Amino acid sequence: MWVTQAVENPSCxxxxxxxxxxxxxxxxxxxxxxxxxxxxxxxxxxxRVQLKQEDGVFCQDKFSSRKDLMFYVAEMIPKLKTRTQKSGGADSSSQQGEGGKKSKKKKK
Structure with a gap:
């Protein structure tokens, strides 16, 4: 159930x-x-995140536990600009330098 909501390699x-x-x-x-x-x-x-204030009241009502906080982070990280812009342009550079190698034979 939670694996579908996971984010690959989140950074700090x-x-x-x-x-x-x-x-x-x-x-x-x-x-x-x-x-x-x-x-x-x-x-x-x-x-480190402050979930509760000193008197024990939650800082924000939508984050009542660490679990809620993690689900929110997992939902929002894929929407970041750095995550959406990385997905283009990697296919064209993967085919460079594959051809033209000759095997060397020993002379007798």
Whole structure:
């Protein structure tokens, strides 16, 4: 059921931009799992979100749990401009450099 709503490779920057646009208090920490193979800054970080105020009242009524927050993020990330513009132009460059190789034979 939840696999259909999943987003492929969400970055911390995408999650931050979606939640900031929704009016949430968001903080990205510079954290990374030790076994993470990709050490690029784009894929690094932990997103901290304030769901409740100090008195226990939710910051926004539409996010009453972490589950609601995750479903919202999964719904909104595919609608970002960076996700919609990436899908074009990759097919033409994949066929370059395939032909014309000759095998070398040994001379006796």
């Amino acid at each position: 920057a995408e999650i931050q931009s979606v939640l900031t646009a929704a009016g949430m208090n968001v903080y990205v920490e510079d954290k990374m799992h030790p076994k993470e193979w990709n050490r690029d800054v784009q894929f690094r970080g932990r997103v």
